[in-house]
Amino acid sequence: MYNTSSAFLPRYPSAAAAAVGYLRLPQKTLTALYKSPTVKPMSSISTAAEPEAEKKKPWLLVGLGNPGKLYSRTRHNVGFELLDFIGEAEGIKTDSVSFKAAFGKGLIGDVPVMLAKPQTFMNASGESVGAIVSYYKIPENQVLVMFDDMDLPFAKLRLLPKGGHGGHNGMRSIKSRLKGDFPRLRIGIGRPPGKMNPASYVLRPFTREERQELDFTFQNGLEAVRILVKEGFNKSATFLNTAKLLGQV
Numbered sequence: 001m002y003n004t005s006s007a008f009l010p011r012y013p014s015a016a017a018a019a020v021g022y023l024r025l026p027q028k029t030l031t032a033l034y035k036s037p038t039v040k041p042m043s044s045i046s047t048a049a050e051p052e053a054e055k056k057k058p059w060l061l062v063g064l065g066n067p068g069k070l071y072s073r074t075r076h077n078v079g080f081e082l083l084d085f086i087g088e089a090e091g092i093k094t095d096s097v098s099f100k101a102a103f104g105k106g107l108i109g110d111v112p113v114m115l116a117k118p119q120t121f122m123n124a125s126g127e128s129v130g131a132i133v134s135y136y137k138i139p140e141n142q143v144l145v146m147f148d149d150m151d152l153p154f155a156k157l158r159l160l161p162k163g164g165h166g167g168h169n170g171m172r173s174i175k176s177r178l179k180g181d182f183p184r185l186r187i188g189i190g191r192p193p194g195k196m197n198p199a200s201y202v203l204r205p206f207t208r209e210e211r212q213e214l215d216f217t218f219q220n221g222l223e224a225v226r227i228l229v230k231e232g233f234n235k236s237a238t239f240l241n242t243a244k245l246l247g248q249v
Contacts (some may be wrong), residue, residue, distance in 0.1 A: 004141065005066045015172075019230055023190065025061070026212065031187070035060040039095060042195055043093070048058040050193065055112075056103045056110070056112060057106075057112075057113055057138065057139055057142060058111075058112040058113060058114055058136065058138060058142070058230045059108075059111065059112070059113045059114070059142045059143075059144065059228075060113075060114045060116060060129075060133065060136075060138045060142065060143045060144070061083060061086065061100055061113055061114065061115050061116070061135070061144050061146070061225065062083070062117075062118070062125075062129055062143065062144065062145045062146065062174075063079035063080045063081070063082055063083025063084070063115075063116075063117050063118050063146045063147075064079035064080070064117075064122060064125055064145065064146065064147040064148070064170040064171075065077035065078075065079050065080030065117060065122070065197075066121055066122050067080075067121070068205040069173060071203065073205050073206070073210055074077075074202065074203050074204060074205055074245075075148055075202045075203070075204060075205075075206065076148055076202040076203055077148075077188065077202065078124065078147075078148045079124065079145075079146040079170075080117050080148040081214075081218070082146050082182050082185075082187060083116075083117055083146060084117075084219055085218040085221070085222060086115070086221070086225055087104060087115050088182065088220050089108075089114075089222050090106060090107070090108050091105075091106060092105070092106030092113070092115055094106045094115050094116070097119070098132075099116070099131040099135070099185040100117045100118060100120050100128040100129050101116040101117055101119055101120075101129075101132065102116070102117040102119060103115070103116050103117075103132075108225070108226055108229050108230065109226070109230045111229045111230055113118055114132065114136070114138075114226075115134055116129065118127065118170075122169060122170040122173075123169040123170060123172070123173055123201050124171045124173055125170040125171075125174055126173035126175070126176050126177035126178075127145070127173070127177070129174050129177060129178070130174070130177030130178060131132060131146070132177060133177075140179065140180040140182045141161075141180070141181065141182060142176050142184070143178070143182040144172060144182070144183050144184065144185060144225065144228065145171065145182065145183075145184045145185070146184070146185045146187060146221070147168060147171060147184070147185075147186065147187065148168075148187055148188060149166065149168070149186040149188055149189065150187045150189055150190065150191055150198065150201075150202070151166065151188075151191075152186055152188025152190075153186070153187060153188050153190055153212060154188050154190035154213070155187075155188055155210075155216070155217040156188035156217075157185060157186070157187060157188070157220055157221055157224065157227070157243075158185070158186045158188075159183065159184075159185050159186075159215060159224060159233070159236055159237045159240050159241050160184050160186065161181065161183050161233055162181035162182065162183070163184065169186070173246065183220065183228070183233060185225075186219070187217070189202070220240065220243045222241050223239065223243075224236045224239055224243075227239050245249060
């Protein structure tokens with residue numbers, strides 16, 4: 001889906017090629033942005049009630065995109081934008097840098113969540129996501145990845161409990177780092193018009209009219225995520241399947 005000639009890429013060919021997954025980035029050691037947790041011995045078992053043990057497991061919400069102004073607000077970065085929309089609505093800032101990601105923690109309702117935007121370029125996203133999941137011991141079925149999808153009509157959302165990478169190299173990278181299935185929220189950006197090269201298309205910004213439609217899509221995405229973390233996958237998927245499209249009666 002994204003494997004096309006690099007002749008259509010903008011300036012800075014190495015970064016641009018990595019951004020849409022034409023070149024595999026070198027596997028860098030994750031030392032600068034995270035450390036392995038210190039293993040502590042388990043405390044002795046107590047017969048008293050232990051509220052800490054009843055804490056809910058956190059969700060990890062991941063938006064995929066590319067760092068830097070060159071890629072900001074392009075179609076390939078719509079995962080970043082949806083995550084920012086969720087963070088703003090829930091008062092969760094991703095203003096710290098951890099695990100090679102813009103990172104933040106907070107609550108949706110009473111459910112602990114972590115928000116992450118990998119800063120590794122798209123086709124190395126798994127370096128960041130895998131490190132977060134491993135460090136915090138997050139169940140993989142509570143890792144939601146949000147990303148652009150050319151095979152969906154523009155502004156359509158589709159929530160899936162598992163699946164392949166579908167040709168998306170950000171997802172390919174994450175699947176290489178996680179062992180099990182994890183849910184994903186696909187955000188439709190539509191197919192390129194005419195004979196436009198897909199590499200050029202995904203790095204183009206949205207039009208003003210498309211922006212207006214995306215606002216509605218992001219509202220639905222926010223509500224779907226709220227339902228997902230609080231009530232479960234099935235109710236969230238049902239909501240998206242019945243959500244009205246912009247302009248529908």
